[in-house]
C-alpha cells in the first residue's frame with residue numbers, strides 16, 4: 001500500500017539525516033518544505049520533497065492536502081493514563097483552598113488513586129485506559145510512554161503493567177512502559193519505608209523483569225515521598241534488571257533529584273518546576289533529556305519549568321502531558337504546546353521540536369518517530385487549512401487537526 005500526500009502547504013519537522021534530539025539555539029530551527037509531497041509505503045515514510053519533484057505514478061492512494069500542513073505526531077514521553085476512576089472530589093477541595101500537598105498528607109492524592117485501582121479488575125482498568133489512549137490518539141499523539149505507580153502492591157503494580165502490555169498489543173501506536181512502584185509510600189508502610197523498598201526491589205522488580213513488563217524505572221524523588229538515597233537504591237536495582245531510569249524530580253522541592261538522575265544516566269528527568277542554577281549546570285554535556293510538563297503547572301498552579309533558562313543554557317527540552325488523575329487530567333499535547341509558548345516563552349519552533357523529536361528521544365523512540373525522515377513510521381498529523389504552523393500554539397484550545405495517521409492509516413474520522 002503506497003499513499004501519496006500532495007500539495008502539502010508545509011511539511012514540518014523534515015530531517016533528511018536522522019538526529020537524536022535538538023538542543024539550545026538549534027531548537028529555534030524547525031526545518032520544513034513548502035508546497036511538498038510525502039510518500040508512505042507500507043506504513044513507513046519512503047520519500048518527500050518539493051511538488052516539482054513529485055513522482056507521477058505508482059501509488060494506491062492520492063490525498064490532496066491543498067492549504068493544509070503535515071507534521072509528525074506528538075510524542076508524549078510522560079503519562080500515567082492507566083488509572084482507575086478520577087479525583088474530581090480533590091479537584092473541588094483544591095478549589096476551596098486545600099493544597100495538593102495537604103490533600104496527599106491526609107491520605108488523598110496518589111494513595112487515593114491506588115485504593116481505587118486496587119479494587120478495580122484488570123478488565124475494567126483496561127477499558128478505562130483504552131478510552132484515554134484512543135482519546136489522545138485523536139488529539140494527535142503518535143507515540144506514548146505510560147507509567148505504573150497507582151498499584152503500590154505487587155499484584156496491583158503487575159495489573160497496571162499488564163494493562164499497558166495489552167494496550168501495546170492492541171494498538172498501532174508505539175508505547176513504552178515504565179515501572180513507578182516508588183510513586184508513594186503506601187499507608188501500611190508509613191512507619192517502615194525500608195520494608196516497602198524491599199518489597200519493591202526483592203519482589204516487584206524480579207517479577208516485572210520475568211514477564212518483561214517494563215522498559216524504564218521511575219521514582220518520585222521528592223520531599224515526603226522518596227529521598228535521593230531511596231532513589232539511588234531503586235535505580236541501582238532497576239538497572240540490574242535492565243530498566244533504564246526516567247525519573248520525577250524537582251516538582252515541589254529541589255533536593256538533588258536532577259543530580260541523581262544524571263549520575264545514573266537517566267534517559268530523562270521530568271517536572272523541573274523548581275530548578276536551581278546547579279540543577280541546570282549538571283545537565284550540560286549529558287544524554288539526559290529535561291522534560292517539562294506544563295499541564296501540571298497549569299492544573300496545580302505551581303511554577304512552570306524555566307524553559308528559557310534551560311534552553312538558553314544550551315540544553316535540550318522535551319514537552320509531555322503528565323496525563324494523570326491528580327495533577328494533570330488532560331492528555332492534550334496541543335494544549336501543552338500552546339502552554340509552552342504562552343506560559344514558558346518558548347517559540348513555536350522550540351515547542352514543536354520539544355513535542356516531537358525531543359519527546360521521541362525521551363522515550364527511546366527517536367529512531368522510529370518524531371520527525372519526517374525516510375524509514376520512520378508514518379505517524380502524522382494532517383492539519384485543517386491553517387495560516388502557518390504558528391496557528392497550532394496560537395489558537396489555544398481550538399482544534400487544528402483534520403486527521404491523524406498511525407503507520408500511514410487514518411485513525412477515526
Ligand SMILES: N=CN[C@@H](CCC(=O)O)C(=O)O
Pocket residue numbers: 109110113220248251296322324325326327328
Ligand atoms: N508527581 C508525581 N506523580 C504525578 C501525579 C500523581 C498524582 O497526583 O496522582 C505527576 O507526575 O504529577
Ligand SMILES: [Zn+2]
Pocket residue numbers: 078079080248322324
Ligand atoms: Zn508524572
